[in-house]
Amino acid sequence: MEGDYIYSRSICIATNANCNLQCTYCYETNKKNVDFDVNEAIDLLDKMLKEPTERGTKIKLHGGEPFLVFPKIKHLCETLWKNAYPEFFHIHITTNGTLVHGHIQEWLYKYRDKLTIKLSLDGNEKSHNTNRPNSFKSIDTKFFINTWPNIRVNMTITPDTLPLISDNVIFIHSLGIKDILAHFSLMTDWSKGKYEQIFYNQLILLVDFYLKHPHLKPWSFFTYDISRIIDDEPYLAPCNIGQLKAYDFQTRKYYPCHMFFPSVGGENLTDELTQIDLSTDKTEEECCIKCPFIKLCVTCYAENYIMRGSISRRDMSLCSLQQINLVALFRFEYERLLHINKPTPSDIRKMITIQKLHSQITEIEAKYNLK
Numbered sequence: 001m002e003g004d005y006i007y008s009r010s011i012c013i014a015t016n017a018n019c020n021l022q023c024t025y026c027y028e029t030n031k032k033n034v035d036f037d038v039n040e041a042i043d044l045l046d047k048m049l050k051e052p053t054e055r056g057t058k059i060k061l062h063g064g065e066p067f068l069v070f071p072k073i074k075h076l077c078e079t080l081w082k083n084a085y086p087e088f089f090h091i092h093i094t095t096n097g098t099l100v101h102g103h104i105q106e107w108l109y110k111y112r113d114k115l116t117i118k119l120s121l122d123g124n125e126k127s128h129n130t131n132r133p134n135s136f137k138s139i140d141t142k143f144f145i146n147t148w149p150n151i152r153v154n155m156t157i158t159p160d161t162l163p164l165i166s167d168n169v170i171f172i173h174s175l176g177i178k179d180i181l182a183h184f185s186l187m188t189d190w191s192k193g194k195y196e197q198i199f200y201n202q203l204i205l206l207v208d209f210y211l212k213h214p215h216l217k218p219w220s221f222f223t224y225d226i227s228r229i230i231d232d233e234p235y236l237a238p239c240n241i242g243q244l245k246a247y248d249f250q251t252r253k254y255y256p257c258h259m260f261f262p263s264v265g266g267e268n269l270t271d272e273l274t275q276i277d278l279s280t281d282k283t284e285e286e287c288c289i290k291c292p293f294i295k296l297c298v299t300c301y302a303e304n305y306i307m308r309g310s311i312s313r314r315d316m317s318l319c320s321l322q323q324i325n326l327v328a329l330f331r332f333e334y335e336r337l338l339h340i341n342k343p344t345p346s347d348i349r350k351m352i353t354i355q356k357l358h359s360q361i362t363e364i365e366a367k368y369n370l371k
Helices: 038-049 066-082 102-110 125-131 141-147 162-174 196-212 271-275 286-290 301-308 316-338 345-356 358-367
Strands: 009-014 057-062 089-095 115-120 152-157 179-184 244-248 253-255
Touching: 009 038, 038 057, 038 066, 057 066, 066 089, 066 102, 102 141, 115 141, 125 162, 152 162, 162 179, 162 196, 196 316, 316 345, 316 358, 345 358
Parallel strands: 009 057, 009 244, 057 089, 089 115, 115 152, 152 179
Antiparallel strands: 244 253
């Protein structure tokens, strides 16, 4: 099962800490050479799946690189699949793709309907290898696309690849990939560079690209629902934190998500994190509370905690880039809506939002002297 299906619950299993790559932006700086206990994982999931929910369970297998421990992955999946559970479940695996060849490909193809793969791909060969040295040619992208036509790609933006965003997004689409989930690299000080105008130029190129190719699903930066700004719904984190449980086999503890694992934040993460309701907004910064766009602000509570000592203290170095993305997003939605003959209720709400927030968007353009 692919796409944006909403499960009743989601659990992330850390399969291993090892990885065969050395990505420049890797946030797992405290990892140890520990693989998961596959029988313990089976027991844990077996108990969970015996308790049915309304919309099923999403099981995420996350590394390191999970396919370094493929025999364990295979045993775990096949054991769960052969059992008759009252609970619907689907297994998702995040991979860099470099090890998926030969017998691993054969196994994945055989069980393609029971598995969903999320592939990490940061753009064209030059950009991908900038972030993930000498790995691009090891990825059989055709296999992934042919096996999962709606595969979602994880695209990480770093300071080195930000000037090439439009080229990278267009390249990924040219491969036949429809779903691009992009995000800025975490644990990065984005305040060190002057990226505003460069980022804006890249976004405008993508606005023009998507307007000329309306059949394509826009990359994730252009899929935020701007009408949330004016609705009465509370802030919801853009990830599924608050609904996710992540189990770490190093500590044998549950965490709010894998970003809170000691392999990321070190051994000093406190148990209080497991007691906090992270499904609602925890912002304390006055400028954030007053910001009219806060409902569309992307923040990582784990990064906030690790880098700034509190889940409530957002990364202000990304604030300018997020505001600039909103300028481009409003422009994209405005131009798109102009060409719709029969607007839906959602389209109408978006147009109302554009009208109400026009002055604030103009202020952002002036603030950063966007041209």
